[in-house]
Amino acid sequence: MFEYLPPLNDRNLPYPDTIHPIVVHFVIAMVLFAFICDAIGFFTRNPRLYEVSWWNLFFATISIFIAVIFGQIEAGLSDPYTAVAPVLNLHTLLGWSLSGIIAAATGWRYVIRSRDPKQLPIAYLGMGVLLTVLTCFQVYLGDELVWVYGLHTEAVVEATKGGVLQ
Incomplete structure (x- = not known):
């Protein structure tokens, strides 16, 4: 069965470069921009920004599941060594x-939008702050995986295959 799969390249991937970071950057931008639009819309009383926020959150919900799927595939192919595993x-x-939290926030936002698209409860903004903090922490962890531990970089893949990293 494995002979039908494409061979892995020097980054331990069956395709030229990682896809997870490409997709996940859209999610990060859309989630953060949705919160910014909500906050500005709330404080300036501009309900048009709520519509912008809604669509950003809607597409972030779809995109995060794509990002998680590619993240799982690429994590499985990374051959993590002991220091990077935690x-x-x-x-x-x-x-x-976050995929569940963003989906729940989008559902909540849909209900709010259906009832009164010109109002946004303060509790929803509080959830937006929490979502922003979690997203920023997730970005920190992802950066650490690439820039500190070097997952899917040629040098680390080579060192792992050579038994230098375990």
């Missing part, structure tokens, strides 16, 4: 959690 596990757990 960070990768926390990043994975938080990624799955």
